[in-house]
Amino acid sequence: MTSFSERHFTHNSTQTFFRQNNMASRAPATTGRLLVSFRKWYYNAAGFNKIGLMRDDTIHEDSDVKEALRRLPEKVYNDRMFRLKRALDLSMKQAVLPKEQRTQYEEDVHYLEPYLKEVIRERKEVEEWSKK
Amino acid sequence: MKGIRGISKLSTRLYAAQVARKLDVSVEHVKFQPQEVQVTKLPSGLMIASLDNYSPGSRIGVFVKAGCRYESPENQGVTHLLRLAANLTTKGASAFRICRGVEAVGGSLGVTSSRENMIYSVDCLRDHIDTVMEYLINVTTAPEFRPWEVSDLTPRVKMDKALAAQTPQMGVIEGLHGAAYKNALSNSLYCPDYMVSQVDSDHMHNFIQNNFTSARMALVGLGVEHNVLKQVGEQFLNIRSGMGTAGTKAQYRGGEVRVQNGSSLVHSVVVSEGAAVGTDEAMAFSVLQHVLGAGPHIKRGSNPTSKLFQGVAKATADPFDASAFNSNYSDSGLFGVYTISQSAAAGDVIKAAISQVKAVTGGVSEADLTRAKTQLKAEYLMSLESSEGLLDAMGSQALSGGVYHSPEAIAQKIDSVSATDVANAANKFVSGKKSMASSGNLIKTPFVDEI
Numbered sequence: 001m002t003s004f005s006e007r008h009f010t011h012n013s014t015q016t017f018f019r020q021n022n023m024a025s026r027a028p029a030t031t032g033r034l035l036v037s038f039r040k041w042y043y044n045a046a047g048f049n050k051i052g053l054m055r056d057d058t059i060h061e062d063s064d065v066k067e068a069l070r071r072l073p074e075k076v077y078n079d080r081m082f083r084l085k086r087a088l089d090l091s092m093k094q095a096v097l098p099k100e101q102r103t104q105y106e107e108d109v110h111y112l113e114p115y116l117k118e119v120i121r122e123r124k125e126v127e128e129w130s131k132k
Numbered sequence: 133m134k135g136i137r138g139i140s141k142l143s144t145r146l147y148a149a150q151v152a153r154k155l156d157v158s159v160e161h162v163k164f165q166p167q168e169v170q171v172t173k174l175p176s177g178l179m180i181a182s183l184d185n186y187s188p189g190s191r192i193g194v195f196v197k198a199g200c201r202y203e204s205p206e207n208q209g210v211t212h213l214l215r216l217a218a219n220l221t222t223k224g225a226s227a228f229r230i231c232r233g234v235e236a237v238g239g240s241l242g243v244t245s246s247r248e249n250m251i252y253s254v255d256c257l258r259d260h261i262d263t264v265m266e267y268l269i270n271v272t273t274a275p276e277f278r279p280w281e282v283s284d285l286t287p288r289v290k291m292d293k294a295l296a297a298q299t300p301q302m303g304v305i306e307g308l309h310g311a312a313y314k315n316a317l318s319n320s321l322y323c324p325d326y327m328v329s330q331v332d333s334d335h336m337h338n339f340i341q342n343n344f345t346s347a348r349m350a351l352v353g354l355g356v357e358h359n360v361l362k363q364v365g366e367q368f369l370n371i372r373s374g375m376g377t378a379g380t381k382a383q384y385r386g387g388e389v390r391v392q393n394g395s396s397l398v399h400s401v402v403v404s405e406g407a408a409v410g411t412d413e414a415m416a417f418s419v420l421q422h423v424l425g426a427g428p429h430i431k432r433g434s435n436p437t438s439k440l441f442q443g444v445a446k447a448t449a450d451p452f453d454a455s456a457f458n459s460n461y462s463d464s465g466l467f468g469v470y471t472i473s474q475s476a477a478a479g480d481v482i483k484a485a486i487s488q489v490k491a492v493t494g495g496v497s498e499a500d501l502t503r504a505k506t507q508l509k510a511e512y513l514m515s516l517e518s519s520e521g522l523l524d525a526m527g528s529q530a531l532s533g534g535v536y537h538s539p540e541a542i543a544q545k546i547d548s549v550s551a552t553d554v555a556n557a558a559n560k561f562v563s564g565k566k567s568m569a570s571s572g573n574l575i576k577t578p579f580v581d582e583i
Binding site for chain 1: 231
């Protein structure tokens with residue numbers, strides 16, 4: 001099932017689990033209304049949207065993710081930095097955003113996913129070639 | 133005993149004899165006929181040229197009319213980046229795969245660019261030509277120019293520029309073109325300083341869209357069959373059709389650039405407008421270049437056949453070098469003298485060199501003319517000896533004229549240059565508006581209007 005890393009901002013979250021499973025969770029286009037409403041409930045229950053974060057802001061930074069972040073266009077990277085700073089500030093104050101300002105399920109963009117996929121594909125290609 | 137036991141095995145051994153017997157049935161020797169260069173033009177405008185020289189190694193090149201003269205003021209330096217970006221990720225293969233794939237078959241992929249053309253070439257053994265051809269097509273037609281890969285090129289651009297700055301000749305020649313022309317040919321082969329990290333993926337994509345069109349490309353092969361190239365050209369190289377953006381006509385203006393630095397050797401070149409490629413005048417200028425002297429033919433020799441050298445030797449006792457400078461572009465050219473001298477003697481050397489050219493306007497002796505023609509023919513023919521030289525000649529001729537002239541035809545054209553043609557060429561230099569570029573300690577170097 002979907003992971004629990006959304007609740008933790010530290011680096012001991014189950015990141016591989018997160019990556020594989022969340023990619024499957026959005027995939028089928030023929031989601032029934034029940035499945036979608038469950039997802040929405042889960043997204044809100046996870047809680048990172050309360051401090052203004054998107055899913056890809058919470059990903060654990062291993063070497064692949066670091067390379068994918070290096071490749072982000074400047075604007076996307078700056079937006080990510082802003083959200084992280086705001087979240088840290090709220091966390092320090094033990095506060096959350098008002099309901100209107102929280103990230104909604106529909107607004108959440110998986111901006112890092114394509115870059116991360118490409119980084120992993122390239123790494124796998126290098127590993128394949130080294131085996132030969 | 134061993135010997136008797138061995139005898140029964142005789143029929144199953146004597147392998148060499150068995151094989152030798154088979155070869156007695158003589159195989160008809162395959163006779164290789166010498167081939168001519170074949171040139172065809174596809175409906176899309178793409179030129180295909182090939183020569184099957186039966187060599188075990190093949191070489192294929194894609195020639196594009198997309199040299200630095202086609203850069204616009206907004207994207208100066210984009211061709212330098214394109215030269216460095218030949219190995220970056222394409223739609224069909226990642227950068228890593230291109231590198232390893234080409235290495236795996238023992239081939240090589242390279243880019244050269246001049247002011248007129250860009251040349252992407254691959255070479256490898258004949259059997260593996262399909263593999264490298266695939267990479268070549270990917271690189272020329274479908275590069276992706278990923279933003280992070282392009283920004284990773286910046287250190288390589290800086291390294292290229294630093295290497296070029298080490299030879300004074302590069303600085304002088306680039307400066308000369310910048311001073312002699314108002315546009316097009318004044319663009320430098322290297323990225324200007326202010327654009328070093330500013331050229332990005334969009335510039336490169338736009339340049340490719342506008343300039344890498346079928347009508348401006350030629351697919352040239354050495355050691356491949358013509359039909360194979362034709363197929364590849366029809367299937368893959370007609371992605372962008374049309375002429376793309378037209379280049380501007382180069383306007384000669386005649387200026388001067390002086391770079392004062394601490395070097396004790398002064399490099400100086402004085403030129404005036406010459407002839408375009410392929411014209412009879414260009415041939416006359418080439419012969420004139422060899423009449424005057426175009427580099428020593430014997431290392432550390434005394435250069436007795438070079439008029440420039442002998443003339444300047446009378447003007448100074450210090451070490452020097454003088455040779456005739458000639459370059460031809462599609463719509464213009466430059467002709468003049470390039471001198472290297474000690475800074476105190478610079479003025480004398482330059483003036484002596486120019487006066488030697490003036491002396492040629494009065495006429496050339498038959499002996500000198502024949503000698504110059506022979507040297508020019510030898511230089512051309514020797515440049516065709518290597519596969520790179522031959523590919524270059526085939527590609528440049530296919531691109532500029534659509535026809536490949538055999539070496540015999542070129543030799544005939546050289547022979548048809550008369551002494552009056554050479555004298556007229558010298559006259560054109562003497563009377564034309566001069567451009568000059570110098571670098572070194574320039575205290576004693578005259579300005580262009582003082583020559």
